[in-house]
């Protein structure tokens with residue numbers, strides 16, 4: 001790659017010089033504002049300094065390149081905007097140069113790059129976005145140069161992955177425990193599920209709470225229990241928990257609220273596992289869609305150790321990025337999603353997800 005430094009009073013003037021030397025294939029590697037000239041440090045003038053590069057042998061198209069297992073870290077050209085007003089034409093040049101620079105890093109065609117960027121904006125993890133786009137490129141069989149064909153292939157690829165999911169609130173035991181990090185909506189979701197089971201399935205429900213960590217937590221569940229006419233027991237230790245399980249055997253379903261704790265607290269997870277036999281209870285992990293992508297997977301991984309039968313995804317209404325769903329499906333292809341919740345209203349803000357809804361969430365496109 002040829003690299004050259006340019007300096008001029010404004011960005012358009014610098015770019016004129018860059019284009020004169022390298023044409024439109026140049027990549028801006030760095031730009032900054034400097035001062036120079038003047039007398040005794042006074043009357044210095046502002047200049048824009050740009051380092052531009054040009055590769056006379058650009059990277060070959062993606063089709064011939066081997067598919068990397070992991071996406072390389074995305075390095076973007078450092079472009080510090082100058083104070084000088086930037087014309088529309090210049091903005092377009094910046095965008096083109098940025099896209100070219102990223103393409104060179106990932107070895108993607110412009111259409112692949114567009115679809116990749118779109119998935120990244122939805123917070124799909126980079127290695128997953130890259131795999132999907134490259135697989136879709138192959139599936140689009142020769143049509144991938146048309147953006148619509150590639151888009152449809154990407155959607156199809158995602159849909160095929162979603163079809164492996166189990167989308168229902170199934171439980172294998174009378175006792176269903178709701179576990180998860182702090183404040184994700186465990187208690188609220190328990191109330192929603194209880195109300196729904198009473199209304200639509202005519203089930204006899206009882207509550208047990210293991211959340212004696214905060215006084216308000218017990219009161220919160222008791223309030224819902226009162227409204228729904230459901231008995232509630234508060235277990236302060238493992239012995240009491242087992243005792244209440246026995247006492248409540250006549251009920252159809254026992255919904256168990258647990259304390260939200262820091263999932264990085266190994267002792268908490270060990271306690272949770274020690275209190276129950278995974279063969280006796282169904283565990284639903286409650287996760288908020290607002291969690292950061294890496295944390296979301298990390299939390300799942302940590303709780304998986306105690307035996308997770310399904311997921312409840314909460315707070316859909318608090319975000320517009322749903323890449324977490326795709327990231328989870330990628331790592332755990334046969335997980336179950338029991339319910340998704342989209343608001344604080346009990347019991348109405350809860351839905352049974354369908355593949356179509358999940359697609360809509362992930363792509364933001366309703367397809």
Ligand SMILES: Nc1nc2c(ncn2[C@@H]2O[C@H](COP(=O)(O)OP(=O)(O)OP(=O)(O)O)[C@@H](O)[C@H]2O)c(=O)[nH]1
Pocket residue numbers: 181182183184185186187188189211217258259260261314315316317318341342343344349
């Ligand atoms: N926007 C929105 N808020 C929700 C949703 N579900 C629950 N919440 C709110 O999230 C907050 C925490 O809900 P809780 O049910 O107390 O959460 P928790 O997981 O039991 O919390 P801890 O017991 O403290 O760990 C409350 O203000 C709920 O109303 C949802 O789907 N959307």
Ligand SMILES: [Mg+2]
Pocket residue numbers: 186187188211217257258260
């Ligand atoms: Mg709670």
